[in-house]
Amino acid sequence: MVQVSLSPYLQWQTVHPNFLLVAVVAWSMLNPFPKVIGWAFLAGLLLDIFSAAPFGVFSISMVLAATAANFWFDRFAPSAVLLPVALILPYSLGFDVVSLLLQQLLGRPVVWSGTVLRLVFSAGLINLVVMMLLYPLFQWAEQATRRDEIAI
């Protein structure tokens, strides 16, 4: 809802950030796969509900992005920030390209022109900025939940 409501106000040259994708990728890098996949699916489902795209496009794209991002789980130092933040760029590009491919497969017209590339790259850069702001929060949240689990 936040993404749907805020996107008209957070646009930069008709491109707005994908908060859910950033959240899913960040969470996937910090947590084991079983703890991630459900959230990824839920996030994709929410995007599908609020989007005019054929249903399922974003659920699939989001699960794929989460699976790919989970490759980095436990491969970074817990305090590492730069590399995880930078990785949102390829994941964002991958997510957009996969979702556009799926849309085309499901019959929606997609114009693979310079405009698409411009939008895809612009969206990736905006998501990078959002990731820089949100990733430390996710690190903190992950450490907090880990402490709780150890305490239990």
Added chain:
Amino acid sequence: MVGCAGFIFADEFMENQNRQGLLLAIFAALIILGFALDRLGFMTGARIALQTVFQPAESAVTDAAQRAEKLSEQQQTVAQLIEENNNLKTEANRLLIENIQLKELERENERLRQLLNYTRNNPGINFEAASVVGQVIGSDPNNFLYTIFIDVGANDGVAKDMPVVTHRGLVGRIIQVGPNSSQVLLIIDPASSVNALVQNSRVQGIINGELGGTLVMERIPQGKTVSPGDLVLTSGLGGNFPDKLVIGQITEVFQRDLDLFQTARVRSTVDFGDLSTVLVITSFKPNPFKQELQPAEGQN
């Protein structure tokens, strides 16, 4: 002895009395003299001289008194100023809020006036105003789809495929309806397709959306003249939109002899980045054109 002492006392008493009388007499004489001199105008110089001598002391005392008075006044004034300042701040805040509200009302008034003019200019069409609280209540979460959410739905008489316009022109059509909200597919979305004609030459074509918020008019027959600056309207063909709704203006024409059709780039008259209030044309029922063309049962 006693008599002698009495005389002495009496003499002293009389002497004192005389001295006091003399002093009083002298003072009285001086006062009368001064009064007389003053009346005659001889005291001015003396006064100035005395004032000059005593002026520094007088100033010092006056200054001290004034300082004391000011200090007392300042203590009172600071308290008053603080109170006054608080009152002014409250007043300024109230006026600021009032100003913002008035500006907002002015803008809303302007928008509604434009929409009213538009409805008056099109009396044959029944409009349902879709007033969005503040701004458009949402847009598609994906960057490659151009849809918006508006705050009117089935309860307001809105149905699927109804056209959505502003006073500037065609916005799109309803693709999904909830009880109190609807989703609008904007004409700039690549999935949108509108039958259109060029106002001057009556040449027909199809307006398609492009990523990035631009419009392209396709299927313009070769040999027909279309020029930058021409206005593009809905043609009404296909029954999906009413005719004569403004879509935009041609900015560029692409004509190649080998192609079957010409193509033109169209700039929409609607600013899709600043949509706040839209109209849903509830009286317009899209014509199920294809269903009507289906062959009747038993006919092949």
